Amino acid sequence: MSNSAQPSEGAGHRDRRTPVVVVAGLHGDPAGTVDRIAGALGAADGTVIVRHDLTELRQGIVRRTVHAAGEISESVHELAHGCVSCTLKADLLPLLCTLAARDSVQRIVLALDPAFEAEAVCVGIADIPVAGIVGRVDGPAARNVRVAAVLTAIDARTWPAAATGDETLEELGWAWADDDRTVAQLAVGQVDFADAVVVSGGADVDPLERARMGAVLSRLVPSAPVLWTESADALTPGAVDALLSLVPPDARRGRVFDAHAPLLRGRPPLGPEHGVQLMEFTARRPFHPERLHGALDMLFDGVVTARGRVWLATQPEEVVWLESAGGGLRIGGAGRWLAAMPADERTAADPERLAMAGLRWDERFGDRDISLVILVHDADPNEIREALHWALVDDAELLQVERSPHQVARWPDPFGDWHTDPCEPDEPRSAAAGDGRGIDTGDRARKEK
Structure with a gap:
């Protein structure tokens, strides 16, 4: 895509x-x-x-x-x-x-x-x-x-x-x-x-x-x-x-992939090599925003880059895109989940996205999920995985997400204030948007020195 x-x-x-x-x-x-x-x-x-x-x-x-x-x-x-x-x-x-x-x-x-x-x-x-x-x-x-x-x-x-x-x-x-x-x-x-x-x-x-x-x-x-x-x-x-x-025929050659494209492209090796490893983190329940904010420190030290789609409990309609490199972090909105779209808008979505969502559709939450890939070079993947699991909502909180979304929306949310990218409509934008407009650079952070 x-x-x-x-x-x-x-x-x-x-x-x-x-x-x-x-x-x-x-x-x-x-x-x-x-x-x-x-x-x-x-x-x-x-x-x-x-x-x-x-x-x-x-x-x-x-x-x-x-x-x-x-x-x-x-x-x-x-x-x-x-x-x-x-x-x-x-x-x-x-x-x-x-x-x-x-x-x-x-x-x-x-x-x-x-x-x-x-x-x-x-x-x-x-x-x-x-x-x-x-x-x-x-x-x-x-x-x-x-x-x-x-x-x-x-x-x-x-x-x-x-x-x-x-x-x-x-x-x-x-x-x-x-x-x-x-x-x-x-x-x-x-x-x-x-x-x-x-x-x-x-x-x-x-x-x-x-x-x-x-x-x-x-x-x-x-x-x-x-x-x-x-x-x-x-x-x-x-x-x-x-x-x-030697550039393969299917190379991107300037193409920009949106937030719903596969995160692992080109069949990268997943096993460890000289302390370098590409790990995946997936979940079918959302992050608690405050706990995720606390867990993000794990994506700074010993990590080359992390990127992917995030489901925040307080923002049930919004696909959140997370992307880090070294000590820099960018988080922003990347369109809506299919489950949050009206039927006519959903049917007009990208066919590949619809097909992939259909394979994992949940009766309660639709296509909402978390999917991250993290490239570590000097960090323990297990510690990162544990920190991200800790940031997920627990069973009681998940029940609130399902039954009382309006109450959950009032939880403290450090990621709640997106701002609009000031570029004009025909200016080049960032890469990862699901709606073709680029992600809003709503939250930028740096590792504390």
């Missing part, structure tokens, strides 16, 4: 849209791996490399560089709002459409500034209308380009600490306006969205730590091929092209 799927090639039909390869990486990449990958891809005839430098975005300035046919063109653009979304809409998406119209352009490589998230770019390509280009009918850039692959570059020497820490982007001077994400949320999100991963600096890491990092990657992105290289200087056009050839 996807709320941002791009048109696919049908049987006997050749997709004539210009392929786009998106290359992402963290701030402060010591190896310059993003630029190395882009340069390797740019060696092929007909490939254009586009890079936006957003370091002066706060001053309303964006510097754009385009490498094409051995020539480099640079331009400076002023953006009155000085925001990443405005850059995406005002410059990047129209540029993609313009380049795609040129016969000489066979492929476009986007070497993303770290302020650009690959997910937001892909959502923008699929959903945001592009208007005002002469000779082109207004509509999303996906009419002209397709995401062929998303490559994420990481450094073996720095990524594990970044993915499990609790520093914010603001603390490191990497944040833009109203951006309260942690570095871990960015580091984990970039890898989770990747179709392939390039890891540099592997020779400088202890073999056991390298093995542990490999175990994390095989569970976070099990179907993504991983290229380990001693240094970014060793990246050649042949090596990068070979990596792209």
